Amino acid sequence: MHELGDRVIAPDGYWRLGWRRRGQAYSVLLEQRAVMVGGGLMLALLAAGLAYLSLGSTLLAPSEAVLALFGRGEMMATFMVQELRLPRLTAACLTGAAFALAGILMQTLARNRLATPGIIGIDNGATAFAVASIVGMGVSIAPPAMALAGATTAAVLTFGLAAGSGTHGYRFIVAGIGVGAVFGAITQLLLARVAIDAANAAYPWTVGTLNARASGAMQLLTVGLTLGVIAALALARSLALLRFKDATASGLGIVVKVRRFQVLMLSVVLTALAVAVAGPVGMVGLIGPEIARALSSSRGVPVISSALAGALVMVLADLAGRTLLAPIEIPVGIVTAVLGGPWLLWILMRANRSSP
Template identity: 80%
Template sequence: MSGVVLPRTSTAYQEEPSAQAVAAPQGYWRAALPRYGVSVLLEKRAVAVNIGLSAALMAACVLYLSLGSVTLSPNAVVASLLGQGDRMTAFMVQQLRLPRLIAACFTGAAFALAGVLMQTLARNRLATPGIIGIDNGATAFAVASIVGLGVGIAPPAMALAGATTAAVLTFGLAAGSGTQGYRFIVAGIGVGAVFGAVTQLMLARVAIDTANAAYPWTVGSLNARPASAVQLLGIGLALGLVAALALARSLTLLRFKDAIASGLGTAVKARRLQVLLLSVVLTALAVAVAGPVGLVALIGPEIARSLSSARHVPILAATLAGALVMVLADLAGRTLFAPIEIPVGIVTAVVGGPWLLWILMRPQRSRP
């Protein structure tokens, strides 16, 4: 009889479909642990993209360690990494090229992760930390600690202070418009221009030797980076990636209007503050190592979005793509005009400038 609710018996409970019998949605894999009552949906396209980018990054890393003033075979590189082979090859790989490769991977990943977070926060593909002035703010403060303007604080701490200052100024000049719209972008460009001018003024007023020591911080370079700053960046990147993945659902909802995100259970203001702080910290740590290589924050997320579906924010894919871009850019800077070395910031600017114009001119298209 309809309208009669029968009591739930143990037999009826056993006949219900188990957790293992629930089919995954189209385009997903379902990984279940029935013993613990946990199941995870994995998007097939995202898994394929992440595996592909990881493989490309590994291949680029081997190529990076192989090429230079002395060319090594991939087999010799792998043997040196495993503690085998002759001492000279091991010295070149482990002491000369590997530390710089690690710095390239960490900085590229941090810039791209900060970029995808800021773009999602602002709902604007141009809102990277470099374009809205955070890179230049961090650079100005780091250069101030190097040229010795009465400041004894280490460059990483000063870079964090500068990035925070630039972010606060940009939000203040946006005058209540939040992170949406072009007013936020224009305010950030203005703040970045001011900090860039301050950096040039500081370099013009110090001795030539001091200015030469600080110059790589103004264009972006991975040559002879301090190991302590790279280690700090590695720790910050690991924690930042975990935090970003924990915020993945909120980031997906923040792409919609605030009312929709709030209606779906997201604390919009708290999440915006968390995402902003995470982006600022990642940018500051990356600038403290490599200087302002901001266009990686634009190119990395764009590569990830072009490969991924539009269902989610491609956090891991953007991180891997940023590391890949930085490794290839620094490799090109080291080898194309050897023995003359081109700073990685100049290489990314040459590639990223046309990319930025293409983004501005290309019509926005939806992807499945």
């Protein structure tokens, strides 16, 4: 910023908000493009949410859905919107935001677009432990707590196997894929050794769906995501500097090891809480940050835009799963895998073409 007379002028591309409190002047800079991207994604999410409430086995006009949302519509429409569709829409928004926020944090930590919690095995670790609690393998801990334990275990194993390379390079990615494969096999083994009823109860956790939300998990996710967004915003400057080499970040005042641990734990917790609600919908952690980065500038890490993009992807994917082959419902994890698979191949192919 620079001063023009008594007035402080914001740099190009920023808005400055200033205020005084107890005689002390305060100000904050808002990046114009980030605000516009966030606003655009929010509007798109609201439109997708309205479509989500309107479409289904029983079609509602958008005006009917809005009236039902506020309890002013017909009794059947109000019940359908408030009791059936709205809770699932809320779950889609929260889980999508949590997966995408965890994805952008992990990608920034590893300086690699492929290093999402789903690809490096954290999702599968959380799923395996959650399934163990559901099928009653001598464990009585609630699924959210078990998912957190599984996500932490997978993260520790991945970092241990990638010792010597840290979170950089493809050794870290390969180690995570291996850990994820092992936990995926454990999940299948657990399901194969129990009665069919117990396996059916745990099956949604293996593919990713919003149909079987664990009681209490939504409340934990709401609190965890709120605190996670606040923590990510507090770490925004550090995240921007962690994209550079460790020596550069240290020279700019960042305690690299401490910040890396904080970012890793935040990503693990967000992933575990999202898995506890929806199961392993890993590709949202890849697609959401990619959309946010494509729309945002390269000046910082698009934390809020990634969360909004992840929520939008999750809502649209679950809406497509509910309506495309109705009355057959496709789990949201399968829809995002169909979308994310080609996206992942495109990233890999583009990286190969850009390499010398």
